[in-house]
Amino acid sequence: MDGKAVAARVRAEVKAEVDRLKLEHGLTPGLAVVRVGEDPASKVYVNGKKKAAEEVGFRSWELHPDEGITQAALLELIHQLNADPAVHGILVQLPLPRHIDPDVIISAVKPEKDVDGFHPLNAGNLLLGRSTTRACTPYGVMRLLEEIGCDPAGKRAVVVGRSNIVGKPMALMLLQKNATVTICHSKSDLRREVEGADILVVAVGVAELVKGAWIKPGAVVIDVGMNRKPDGKLVGDVEFAASAERASFITPVPGGVGPMTIAMLMRNTLDAAVRYGLVPVVK
Numbered sequence: 001m002d003g004k005a006v007a008a009r010v011r012a013e014v015k016a017e018v019d020r021l022k023l024e025h026g027l028t029p030g031l032a033v034v035r036v037g038e039d040p041a042s043k044v045y046v047n048g049k050k051k052a053a054e055e056v057g058f059r060s061w062e063l064h065p066d067e068g069i070t071q072a073a074l075l076e077l078i079h080q081l082n083a084d085p086a087v088h089g090i091l092v093q094l095p096l097p098r099h100i101d102p103d104v105i106i107s108a109v110k111p112e113k114d115v116d117g118f119h120p121l122n123a124g125n126l127l128l129g130r131s132t133t134r135a136c137t138p139y140g141v142m143r144l145l146e147e148i149g150c151d152p153a154g155k156r157a158v159v160v161g162r163s164n165i166v167g168k169p170m171a172l173m174l175l176q177k178n179a180t181v182t183i184c185h186s187k188s189d190l191r192r193e194v195e196g197a198d199i200l201v202v203a204v205g206v207a208e209l210v211k212g213a214w215i216k217p218g219a220v221v222i223d224v225g226m227n228r229k230p231d232g233k234l235v236g237d238v239e240f241a242a243s244a245e246r247a248s249f250i251t252p253v254p255g256g257v258g259p260m261t262i263a264m265l266m267r268n269t270l271d272a273a274v275r276y277g278l279v280p281v282v283k
């Protein structure tokens, strides 16, 4: 499954809508990315987001306070972005330095501008099955499933990993599409659960944790993992070659879910601009 190609298509769709928004409404969506300190991986990801934002025609800002910024000062920065009418989307790149509580920061972002879908209000709305801003990575996975014509209804979907940013929202989105969903974690009998999966999503962060021999023949395998090997090579959470022999579809790392995450961030920012940026003029 070529995540890069699908991501390019999503960005092209967003760009077409941005062009129309500018022409018909004079509105340019704006995305502010906050990157605290000098984490090298964060720098790579944020650059990818900035590049995509430019490509689709957004205004974008990168704010990078240094590692030592206090939680109070970071909150103040977020309040400023919340109040800025040119900013429709705010993303605070994780992880944050240890002296800052990410829950406090995520909760401070105005839910309407939370294009990560991490704010408790947006996460709660997903739980309740209401329309909401969806976390970019699982949202991108749902788009990939659509692209290959995979309808989760009635299928056994197994999600490995229960993080708030991938595993839990992933399970909820699959449930909403009527899959029978199992969530696995460190106490699960992983092989047994994986062997039953028609749709398998793995988001743990352990290189090649899931073995090719466990994959059900014909399964759709989505690998959210990104692990840097000592030799510098990037590998997923799934043994790729051996799994590819059994799966009907499988996402590579890199070039699978990663580019989709960024593309769905563009989608979420556009949607935020349309919903809250197009303020009708009351006469």
Ligand SMILES: Nc1nc(=O)c2c([nH]1)NC[C@@H]1CN(c3ccc(C(=O)N[C@@H](CCC(=O)O)C(=O)O)cc3)C=[N+]21
Pocket (backbone or CB within 6 Å): 044, 045, 048, 091, 092, 093, 094, 095, 116, 136, 226, 234, 253, 254, 255, 256, 257, 258, 259, 260, 261, 262
């Ligand atoms: N508030 C917040 N929102 C995020 O969405 C967020 C975050 N914090 N913190 C870190 C993770 C990670 N993440 C990635 C996005 C794209 C790729 C990506 O495009 N990866 C390329 C490879 C890039 C490389 O070569 O290193 C690929 O898979 O093909 C990877 C990882 C977003 N995250």
